[in-house]
Amino acid sequence: MNLIYFIQQKFQKRPSDRQRRTLLQVLHLDAWLLGGIATLAFFGLFILYSASNQQLSVVLQQVAHLMFAALVLFILAQIPPHIYRQWTPGIFAIGLFMLIVVLIVGHVGKGAQRWLPLGIFNFQPSELMKLAVPMMLSWYYAERRLPPNMTDLAISAGIIFVPAFLTAIEPDFGTAFVIIVGGGCVLLFAGIRWRFILLVFLLLLIAAPIIWHSLHAYQQIRILTFINPERAPLGAGYHIIQSKIAVGSGGFFGKGWLKGTQSHLHFLPEHSTDFIFAVIAEELGLFGSIILLMIYVFITARCFYIAYVGQDTYERLLSSGLTLTFFLSAFLNIGMVCGVLPVVGLPLPLVSYGGTSMVTTMAAFGILMAIHMHKKLWEK
């Protein structure tokens, strides 16, 4: 009811109402963004019920993740942006410190050290870095003259690659990759020159063999199988082949909710987590896939609007950077499921089963809402 009331308010805004604030405004929540997030989350739960082979417990677990993440979003939305700006160097320093601690005493999980046991739930410092790195860069460029010069870029590289490196040696290639993407997004909005981007690409191309050799064997195989999945139809290429079969066999309207054979008969691996989009495409078809894409586009557009009306460079860079990271995560995941991008182990934001990345994503939205809902009377 509140939402409807709010929408009515928005459209029937009269000068006399200007002083009156809606409940959402009081709570510092952006209705459009919240609506988009809620739709996506419900869509995710809906498909997770099917993807988990109708295990209600899995869905309830995910609801718990969502509630916790929503709480984080709500709390973060209450904090005015200038506080974030003040705290940014501190958060970054703590994050970096914890990354090092994790490397030393980290709880061993899934063959990689990434968890830090913190009482009731495990905490992943690398997840914090997904936020801290864009914040740190935004903080840095808020003080600097734009576009960045070479010194700025050198410092930015340090801000990005130190935590990325620490994450990568855990080893958590996926998260390190997201950290780099997140940092890169901020740099992109900071006005980094296109030719410089070109230069980085060239350097990457040259460095590729070195990176290749530093990769874990399973990561190398992933890239090789991405190039040619058929080389190992029952080995590493199995994921991609089965995922493409799931997507392709969906057709326009899909096989129907709960009727996907690829996931229910276990041909599709990781169908609740990284490959959940394949379940959507199989059961809901192109139709459902487009709806999902539209929800992502809507959320991204709203967030870009928030960035557009941001009041200072810090707000603008941070919000746009976080938004682009969110968008790219979705893009990379779907691209991976469709077999156009390598399997890098990225979840589909807010849809894939799992609490860790969900909390981070919702936290980012909390920051975005904080930025949008704490307007100062004047612009900087």
Place this chain on the structure above:
Amino acid sequence: MKQKLTIKNTTQEKRCFKYRLVTIGVGAIILIGLLFIRLVYLQIDQHYYYQTLSDKNKIDLVPIPPRRGIIYDRHGEILAKNIAVFSLVVIPDRAKHLKKSLEALRTIIPISPADLEEFDEQLKEHRRFDEIPLKIELSDKEVARFAINRYRFPGFFVKAELIRNYPLGQAFAHVVGYVGRINIVELDQIDTSNYAGTNFIGKVGIEKYYEPQLHGKVGYKKIETDAAGHIIRTLEMNSSESGSDLYLTIDSKLQLVAEQALGDERGAVVAIQPSTGQVLVLASKPSYDPNLFVTGISNQDYQTLQNNEAHPLFNRTVRGLYAPGSTIKPFIALEGLNSQVVTPAEKIFDPGWYRVPNTEHVFHDWKKGGHGWVNISKAIIESCDTFFFNLAYQLGIGRIDYILDLFGFGKMTGIDINEELVGNIPTPEWKMRYVGLPWYTGDTVLCAIGQSYVQVTPLQLAVATATLANRGEILTPYLLYALKRTHHPVAKQLPILKDKLLFDQSEWDIVVKAMSLVTRLGTGYHFGRTSYTVAAKTGTAQVVSRRFKEDENVPYKLRPDSWFIAFAPVNHPKIAIAVLTEHSDSAPIVARKVLDYYLLKEM
């Protein structure tokens, strides 16, 4: 840091940022567009392809092989049946470390090098996901030992399988034939879907000729499986249709009598029911055990059979080509009478030799001193060569070939097994072409006593004898008595009247009368006296063109073959028989035993 760098142009930065934001926003829309295109490509354009793959993922077709039809003789005696055996099969695709597993397996179950060799060969011929038999006929102990170790050998299965068994063994090998593993040539010829799950196919004899009827129709089970290959449920079941059971015209008891009568001789016995053309006996000696071939004969066993100089694998009844000798005389005599070259009363004097008119060529009668005055009846009874030399000379090769062709020599009889050979009725053109020499009158003369280039099979001679018994009715010989399809009534095979030879009844009478006296007054005295009437003709086919002295010790291989053709009883013939014994003169004795058993038991 230098002071000037910190001077910020806020408006400029804001404008620059907004420009970037719009650019990147457009970029994001392009990326979404790319995803959209990819999705349309996979889900619309390639939908059918992926749908098929998805179905293939979950739906498995499991063939249900049909039961092979059972073969009985005319009285219901089983000649070929199916027995259950356990065999070890491998699906190479599912086996991990095939070589290692094989090694490990050999410590549990003995696997002979021959089995391994066969397995390696099959491995090359089949696809990786096909079942390949490794060892057939596991003992109960071996089945149990494998069962407890099963988990160690993924891709290896014990399979209960029906295999062919021939309870009467060698006696019927040349009629029934045998089945064996499907080889690569046969794989090209058969409808592979109908043979899914079947390892065996008829190789020779009845098993081959009636393969389509015996095999039946494969059934299918459509099952849904999960990624691990576990069966979730059966979606559809299409039962197989068992192969038809065949009843042969063969009288197995009579055939066994013939087998025993032949004893260790090399030879053939063919007996036909003249009124129908049903083949009662089709025996060829020596023979082999068809059961050896079913599960794949070992190389050594095969070599032994192959190199045996008695040629046990050789089906003499339909593939053995022999000079008919004097058994050809009744047919020539018929043509002589029919063309009025001789009259029944006409006599010639036989001094023991015959000189071809206007030449120096002299041909000797088998009887030194000759038969004296001989008419056509006496010529048949005593098998007078001189008389027939003269008759042949007068008839000419054209008429001789004509009559032999009418009686079915030099042609397929049309019996329902594939191995038949046609033999040869020589013509001047044939001789020119294959021997490279012109036709001499001497060749014609020798044809009349079944020598020269005439070659017939025992079956052809049996059919011709049945034709004599029928007085001209030629019935196609056949082995399939009746066929029983599942859920269908027994379908009986009807006799096929191929042709009717129109000779004067008196001409038949003369020849048949003469033949009926052969065992009593003539050359067939070895046959002895019988309580039933019998029309017969003996024959001696020379293997080399020289005659031996009475007391000469002739090497086995050079001894003449002996023929005996007969039908009995003379007036209402129940059986026509042709017996051949190689390098021996026991054909009449063999024939006697067979006829006695058949006629006296029945009477």
